Amino acid sequence: MDWSSVQLRSLVELRRRGTVTAVAAALGYTPGAVSQQLNALERSAGVPLLHRVGRRVELTDAGVALAGHARQILDIEADATAALERSAGAVAGELQVALFATAAADILPVLLTTVRDRHPGLVVRSREMVVDDVYDAVASGTADLAIGLEYPDVPIRRDPSLRVVRLYRERFSLAVPTGSMSRSGPLSLAGTGPPLGWILPPEDTHYGQAIRVVCRRAGIEPELRHEVNDTAASLALVEAGIGVSTVTPLMLRLRPSRFDVLPIAETFERHIAVVVRSSAEHRPSVAALVQVLRELAKSG
Missing domain, CATH: 3.40.190.10 (Periplasmic binding protein-like II)
Incomplete structure (x- = not known):
């Protein structure tokens, strides 16, 4: 059988992600290009690997079986590349x-x-x-x-x-509008809230989940005012006096901003x-x- 690494990788990713669109986003191709790779792989295999369910495609039993072997083939290919590099010295x-x-x-x-x-x-x-x-x-x-x-x-x-x-490791601090909170020591997250609401990433992100876990452990449910995934945008909103957010030293280097940075009593790290x-x-x-x-x- 004659197949390419791209074809095998497309199959592995379809099993992992479930849709051609998601595979295309992960691999950096268009959905049409991914479909072409999968169709070419199916022709090479000589058996149906996909079947349509409504507007989606799903793997057949043969597709699932080949996806498992494809992962092993890709790992062997990676091992071979490493061996060649080592031999070159x-x-x-x-x-x-x-x-x-x-x-x-x-x-x-x-x-x-x-x-x-x-x-x-x-x-x-x-x-x-x-x-x-x-x-x-x-x-x-x-x-x-x-x-x-x-x-x-x-x-x-x-x-x-x-x-x-x-x-x-980075420890998070609290970014608040200049002069909005006066504290001589670390601030407990339980002391945040109205009139300033939170600027947070979506809850389905790792960061969004982590900050909510820390807040709930401190005994509060953060009042979400603005859901923002972009760090620079979050910092700009804090600078404008819109709300509060959490920041790390790396985040602060991304966009020089004018606001107060307060240490947090609770441990929140990444x-x-x-x-x-x-x-x-x-x-x-x-x-x-x-x-x-x-x-x-x-x-x-």
């Missing part, structure tokens, strides 16, 4: 990195200049993504490495095929982490990039 080639917007603005420029100086044979390409999607990007093989976030109160679902390396496939962990190019990120985290 040099850090070279090309890596695709997925990362969230704040990391793209703050971490990526220093990472790229350091890699350029230290490993001139290594080409790094990047793709900005919604932070909660970067783990799936590595799992699916669309990214070799990802820079993401993990919240202790909402831990990442551990996949044995992935390795999560924590780089450093970890900046790098994610790689377990099969690629010892690939020289991947290991070199992880090492640079570790060094930057220590020096930052």
